[in-house]
Amino acid sequence: MKEWKRIYLSPPHMSGKEYMKVEEAFQSNWIAPLGPLVNEFEQSVADYAGVKAGAALSSGTAAIHLALKLIGIQKDDVVFCSTLTFVASANPILYEQAMPVFIDSEKDTWNMCPLALEKAFVEAKRLGKRPRAVIVVHLYGQSAKMDDIIELCEAYGVPIIEDAAESLGSTYKGRKSGSIGKFGVYSFNGNKIITTSGGGMLVSDDEAAIERCRFLASQAREPAAHYEHQEVGHNYRMSNILAGVGIAQMDVLDERVEQKRRIFQRYKEALSGIEGVRFMPEYPETRSNRWLTTMTIGRGARVHPVDIIDALEQRQIEARRVWKPLHEQPLFHQCPFYTATQEKPTSEILFQTGLCLPSGTSMTDVEQERIIDTLYDILRTRTITPSQATRF
Numbered sequence: 001m002k003e004w005k006r007i008y009l010s011p012p013h014m015s016g017k018e019y020m021k022v023e024e025a026f027q028s029n030w031i032a033p034l035g036p037l038v039n040e041f042e043q044s045v046a047d048y049a050g051v052k053a054g055a056a057l058s059s060g061t062a063a064i065h066l067a068l069k070l071i072g073i074q075k076d077d078v079v080f081c082s083t084l085t086f087v088a089s090a091n092p093i094l095y096e097q098a099m100p101v102f103i104d105s106e107k108d109t110w111n112m113c114p115l116a117l118e119k120a121f122v123e124a125k126r127l128g129k130r131p132r133a134v135i136v137v138h139l140y141g142q143s144a145k146m147d148d149i150i151e152l153c154e155a156y157g158v159p160i161i162e163d164a165a166e167s168l169g170s171t172y173k174g175r176k177s178g179s180i181g182k183f184g185v186y187s188f189n190g191n192k193i194i195t196t197s198g199g200g201m202l203v204s205d206d207e208a209a210i211e212r213c214r215f216l217a218s219q220a221r222e223p224a225a226h227y228e229h230q231e232v233g234h235n236y237r238m239s240n241i242l243a244g245v246g247i248a249q250m251d252v253l254d255e256r257v258e259q260k261r262r263i264f265q266r267y268k269e270a271l272s273g274i275e276g277v278r279f280m281p282e283y284p285e286t287r288s289n290r291w292l293t294t295m296t297i298g299r300g301a302r303v304h305p306v307d308i309i310d311a312l313e314q315r316q317i318e319a320r321r322v323w324k325p326l327h328e329q330p331l332f333h334q335c336p337f338y339t340a341t342q343e344k345p346t347s348e349i350l351f352q353t354g355l356c357l358p359s360g361t362s363m364t365d366v367e368q369e370r371i372i373d374t375l376y377d378i379l380r381t382r383t384i385t386p387s388q389a390t391r392f
């Protein structure tokens, strides 16, 4: 059997300059969750996003958690959240014993549907329960329909947390993803467009809130000569060493966006002629970082995404299904869910038909050819079986 070199979905891609920054941390002995490189990294990301400030944290999840705390989340509050996303978008709502309410996707961006959001707002008003926040996810790098979402949130007086964990480098009407809501959240997890191995950042134009975020992320230690604490804090700060990695990665962010977009384009040109195959759209006036190339396999195609994933796996190629909507997760079975119409929810259709393809920027053209050839073979030659048909 042929020995294939494994192709991962979205592995880290170092520029080679990270060592120098890490070395700087060692030379200065700032081996701590604070230090000059943390400050420099925060400034670099805030400048890139076009916002006033950023707080470097241990993860994107921590950033969402602290955004909710800064907004003043209380036990039994309601928070609206996109349903088609990774569990980390909503877990912090549960940390605070609040209730997530999930909002379906629409077809143009795969993100939060403004019509479904409006329904949820109307119902919340009827029940006299204004949500504390709306968490809007920009899935796989594609921005949500922010104008419509902002209009609704402003009308109901509810702040927006942009979960831009997957969309660093994307733009919406020329503005950087994550810079539009009250708070923006980035992730530097190993699979993201740039990485610090693990890490995240909360950004905002509200400098006082970001300063308080740093305080809450450092065990809420009061300014005193001894250890003084008045409220619950967290150990959520990013280390100075990892911030060094982040600074070097920021230098290649725009290059990575272009590389990801080229990867998407090559897949699209090679495969979109096949019946039933569609690629994630790019909404007018938005520019996606194409973090993961994502496509759907509709009824016209002759295989199910699971079969494609299995076939790719046999050739050492890692692919994944689109996120399972959170309203379908057992963890959230008690949470309300809003969709715009009586039809099958868009998020459920995307889960059933969607597939994420390897999109690592260190992938060679030859490796991508191998993936395309494999996909082409499966999509063109497999016939659908009755058992597969029922899965659509």
Ligand SMILES: Cc1ncc(COP(=O)(O)O)c(C=O)c1O
Pocket: 058, 059, 060, 061, 062, 085, 086, 088, 089, 137, 163, 165, 166, 186, 187, 188, 189, 199, 200
């Ligand atoms: C949409 C989304 N939100 C939040 C997160 C959480 O980020 P982290 O892994 O840095 O906690 C991730 C990714 O991991 C994500 O994809």
